[in-house]
Amino acid sequence: MRRRGSFSEQRERRRRLLNAIGLAFILLLAYELVSGALVAPLAVASRSMAPGLEPGDLVLVSTLAYGGRLEPLGLRLPGAREPGRGDIALVEAPWSERPSTLTLAADALLRLVTFQRVSLTGRSAGVADRALKRIIALPGDRLYAEDGVFYVKVPGAGHFLTEFEVSGRVYELGATSAPEGWSDELPLSDSYPEITLGPDEYFLVGDDRAASADSRVWGPVGRERLLGRVSFRYWPFDRFGRP
Numbered sequence: 001m002r003r004r005g006s007f008s009e010q011r012e013r014r015r016r017l018l019n020a021i022g023l024a025f026i027l028l029l030a031y032e033l034v035s036g037a038l039v040a041p042l043a044v045a046s047r048s049m050a051p052g053l054e055p056g057d058l059v060l061v062s063t064l065a066y067g068g069r070l071e072p073l074g075l076r077l078p079g080a081r082e083p084g085r086g087d088i089a090l091v092e093a094p095w096s097e098r099p100s101t102l103t104l105a106a107d108a109l110l111r112l113v114t115f116q117r118v119s120l121t122g123r124s125a126g127v128a129d130r131a132l133k134r135i136i137a138l139p140g141d142r143l144y145a146e147d148g149v150f151y152v153k154v155p156g157a158g159h160f161l162t163e164f165e166v167s168g169r170v171y172e173l174g175a176t177s178a179p180e181g182w183s184d185e186l187p188l189s190d191s192y193p194e195i196t197l198g199p200d201e202y203f204l205v206g207d208d209r210a211a212s213a214d215s216r217v218w219g220p221v222g223r224e225r226l227l228g229r230v231s232f233r234y235w236p237f238d239r240f241g242r243p
Contacts, residue, residue, distance in 0.1 A: 048132070145191055
């Protein structure tokens with residue numbers, strides 16, 4: 001006959017279970033505080049930022065840079081700096097909607113235990129609603145593109161400069177080419193008409209221009225859509241460092 005545990009044994013098992021649940025909650029809360037307010041790991045899933053960032057690269061995104069967001073609470077913290085030209089930013093696409101608090105909490109737990117590989121909301125680099133893109137122009141800038149390169153005129157400047165000159169950053173553009181016969185009037189071409197950004201508008205594009213859906217398709221995005229700045233790549237080890 002199967003022996004039932006004593007009351008003290010049952011109470012000890014319940015205590016251990018409650019301790020395990022409490023520890024998991026504390027770890028989840030700590031993870032959300034760190035990733036939402038300081039720094040978050042991210043897996044690159046698309047070629048839009050190649051060759052600087054390739055699919056499979058693992059990077060750290062500084063959420064502190066532009067102001068962290070504590071997703072389950074719906075809070076936005078003040079940033080350590082303003083977004084800059086040439087930054088690689090984690091951007092939230094204009095059409096994306098914020099999931100419910102319960103969904104965000106469950107998603108945070110799932111992402112924690114799967115090391116960012118699985119998400120209820122599909123939130124990882126390369127999916128439709130969030131992606132890594134380079135900030136080309138800031139509020140008040142005028143810009144246009146020719147032969148795949150953007151030219152920017154900052155407020156008060158007398159003439160346009162290339163995106164590299166304006167940002168002071170050195171980066172290589174991707175090698176993907178538009179299909180033969182792809183006209184300048186079509187999306188993701190090598191040209192883009194001149195526009196002037198509004199007071200809360202940022203223009204972001206991928207480095208591999210023909211392989212990136214970005215502000216050329218979405219249009220400029222607001223400051224609240226910029227979630228963080230890529231600080232450095234930690235995998236693979238042979239390319240460790242700032243991308």
